[in-house]
Amino acid sequence: MMPQLITIIAMNMKIAAVAAALGIASAVSAAPKEFSLSSPDGKLNVTVEVGEDISYSVSHDGTLLLVPSQLSMTLEDGTVYGVGSRFLGRKTRSVEESIEASFYKKKTVEDHFNELTLRFKGFNLIFRAYDDGMAYRFVSLADAPFKVKSERAEFNFAGDWTAYVPYVKNFDRNDFTRQFYSSFENTYSHIALSEWDRDRICFLPMVVEAPQGRKVCITEADLLDYPGMYLHNGDGGNGLHGVFAPYPDKLEQGGHNMLQMEVRSRKDYIAEYDSGTSFPWRVVIVTAGDTQLADNDMVYRLATPPSEDMDFSWVKPGKVAWDWWNDWNLHGVDFRAGINNDTYKYYIDFASEHGIEYVILDEGWAVNLKADLMQVIPGIDLKMLSDYAASKNVGLILWAGYWAFDRDMENVCRYFSGLGIKGFKVDFMDRDDQKMVDFHRRAAETAAKYGMMIDFHGTYKPTGLNRTYPNVINYEGVHGLEQMKWSGPDVDQVTYDVTIPFVRMVAGPMDYTQGAMRNATRGNYRPVNSEAMSQGTRCRQLAEYVVFESPLNMLCDSPSNYMDEPECTGFIAEIPTVWDETKVIDGRIAEYIATARRSGGTWYIGAMTDWNARDLSLDLSFLGDGDYEMTVYRDGINADRAARDYVKETVTVPASRKVTVHLAPGGGYAAKIVKK
Numbered sequence: 001m002m003p004q005l006i007t008i009i010a011m012n013m014k015i016a017a018v019a020a021a022l023g024i025a026s027a028v029s030a031a032p033k034e035f036s037l038s039s040p041d042g043k044l045n046v047t048v049e050v051g052e053d054i055s056y057s058v059s060h061d062g063t064l065l066l067v068p069s070q071l072s073m074t075l076e077d078g079t080v081y082g083v084g085s086r087f088l089g090r091k092t093r094s095v096e097e098s099i100e101a102s103f104y105k106k107k108t109v110e111d112h113f114n115e116l117t118l119r120f121k122g123f124n125l126i127f128r129a130y131d132d133g134m135a136y137r138f139v140s141l142a143d144a145p146f147k148v149k150s151e152r153a154e155f156n157f158a159g160d161w162t163a164y165v166p167y168v169k170n171f172d173r174n175d176f177t178r179q180f181y182s183s184f185e186n187t188y189s190h191i192a193l194s195e196w197d198r199d200r201i202c203f204l205p206m207v208v209e210a211p212q213g214r215k216v217c218i219t220e221a222d223l224l225d226y227p228g229m230y231l232h233n234g235d236g237g238n239g240l241h242g243v244f245a246p247y248p249d250k251l252e253q254g255g256h257n258m259l260q261m262e263v264r265s266r267k268d269y270i271a272e273y274d275s276g277t278s279f280p281w282r283v284v285i286v287t288a289g290d291t292q293l294a295d296n297d298m299v300y301r302l303a304t305p306p307s308e309d310m311d312f313s314w315v316k317p318g319k320v321a322w323d324w325w326n327d328w329n330l331h332g333v334d335f336r337a338g339i340n341n342d343t344y345k346y347y348i349d350f351a352s353e354h355g356i357e358y359v360i361l362d363e364g365w366a367v368n369l370k371a372d373l374m375q376v377i378p379g380i381d382l383k384m385l386s387d388y389a390a391s392k393n394v395g396l397i398l399w400a401g402y403w404a405f406d407r408d409m410e411n412v413c414r415y416f417s418g419l420g421i422k423g424f425k426v427d428f429m430d431r432d433d434q435k436m437v438d439f440h441r442r443a444a445e446t447a448a449k450y451g452m453m454i455d456f457h458g459t460y461k462p463t464g465l466n467r468t469y470p471n472v473i474n475y476e477g478v479h480g481l482e483q484m485k486w487s488g489p490d491v492d493q494v495t496y497d498v499t500i501p502f503v504r505m506v507a508g509p510m511d512y513t514q515g516a517m518r519n520a521t522r523g524n525y526r527p528v529n530s531e532a533m534s535q536g537t538r539c540r541q542l543a544e545y546v547v548f549e550s551p552l553n554m555l556c557d558s559p560s561n562y563m564d565e566p567e568c569t570g571f572i573a574e575i576p577t578v579w580d581e582t583k584v585i586d587g588r589i590a591e592y593i594a595t596a597r598r599s600g601g602t603w604y605i606g607a608m609t610d611w612n613a614r615d616l617s618l619d620l621s622f623l624g625d626g627d628y629e630m631t632v633y634r635d636g637i638n639a640d641r642a643a644r645d646y647v648k649e650t651v652t653v654p655a656s657r658k659v660t661v662h663l664a665p666g667g668g669y670a671a672k673i674v675k676k
Helices: 003-012 176-180 298-302 341-354 382-391 402-406 409-418 434-449 481-485 493-497 538-547 559-563 566-574
Strands: 033-038 044-050 054-060 063-075 087-100 108-120 123-130 133-140 146-157 162-165 189-192 206-209 215-221 229-232 239-244 248-254 260-266 271-273 281-287 318-321 358-361 395-401 423-427 453-456 472-475 552-555 581-588 592-599 602-609 614-619 628-635 646-652 658-663 668-675
Touching (some): 063 281, 123 298, 215 298, 318 341, 341 358, 341 559, 341 566, 395 402, 402 409, 402 423, 472 552, 493 538, 538 592, 538 628, 538 668, 602 658
Parallel strands (some): 318 358, 358 395, 453 472
Antiparallel strands (some): 033 044, 054 063, 063 146, 133 281, 206 215, 229 239, 581 592
16 A cells, blocks of 8 residues: 555544543633534534534434544645634524526425534635535635645444445455545445445445434535545444545556556645635435435535536437447348447437437447547548438437547547537546546536537546536446346346435436346346346336436437337337426335426326335325326236236326335336326
């Protein structure tokens, strides 16, 4: 392990003593000050203690969740924000307003909080309390360049509770730094905090199960120019602390198809600035139950709003006919399918016929190993394809490796925008140190300048950049359906599917890439790279278009397979990707979920279960008065044996507004509801 990294980790691993009662501080030269901040509904309380150091604790409805947890930032010149700091005063404010959301799961986001700003010499520390959580951030007031050597961010839980932990998959017990290379894709380890693997860190968000059904989700927001936060448990207790990738020093081109810049050495600090700045929000979401967690807006609220000088009205969400997952596999055609003009014209025709807004050209259209997006393979004529797509009212999106995009970003965006290309799917960043986080911001800004959308793959969780730059239309950072191309039966994607709405999706949208028409029961699933299948039923795939938040939503399967399944394809093709209203009707983390979303006057319902068959009673009283009709896609009677088995039917919503749904093992349910 690098010596400077050992120093950083050692500083981060100091866990605050928790034996003292809440509100009592150790003796310091001056009497400690205690501040209390409550949520608008009065249930959530944050206690901040300022003495020689600064700590905070969190309770909900009288139950202590986080015991005193220290926070500070150490600068390279020895200054420490939060230790021995000169306190100057405080100010408070309350805000109650509505945010008009762009390309989101709801049209309006309520932003209601109480805020406490503690002023110190050289910095401010801001706390916010919402009904569904709290957040804090440091704000540097420096008027000269400075470097952040380390940050202390502690989350000391009041008990040894169980957690859903997404460990970084790429790790080496002899090299801690390997974990700073990550695609941010893994399933969850459901463990007690004391069972944490001390050699490993986890990426965010992660969820802890607190008493009386409460859930505590830790993540971050407004990450624009700072390394992303990981969590670690270094002593096997109940406390977690933040870990941050040191600033890159030497970089070399390499990695996947020479499309990455690999860090060969790092500095002994984590971030550098020309002057003062606002650092990311550290977010602690607290909910009384599971369903509230699956419909949470904290990250979106805390993100920087878009600039009033920028117009994003041109951004067009929608669905995408995708090539890579189905391996360009077409049947019943008279040409050789592959990465060529004929194949993409076929995809464009399919998209046009079904009202699908985009077609993506994934990896392979640019010359391999060159990291140069201006070198296009001979079988592809982008100008012709773009013009052909435009004539069919379809837009094209191009896949791009990170380094190929970054090394010539301005020219790439200018040139391809001129060809009529609508956006880029940028892939293989696989880091979130300060340099890489800044790349995401620059990519969003530059693409917006040329009227282009960005879908970030091979990247960390959303932190609100999609609010700041609404042309950032989606993110990966999820163990998505692509894993089924190569993962064995030991990978339980079905349970993962009903876990992520309560964990990963709390951070924001995700490009899971659903829509498989080959479906398998637990016993029948196997990985087939060129003709991949999903785990679980056909109706589960349909339900995922409702349950998963995804403003730019892929159709992962082959046009040939979709045309063989016109009923299911019709449902997928017409479903919206952004919404006016969202309601999580029922759910329990890692077991099942049922979600309703409204676009205009039409409601859609999606429900999924784990590998257990389940009957759900859905309360649709939110529909209000009137007569409603449902077009339903439900698991067939033999879906537990043949996962593709389903029934489509049209029924009337009963006056009681209670609907009973049967889900097969790994099953799903999808419905469209309209007023008669």
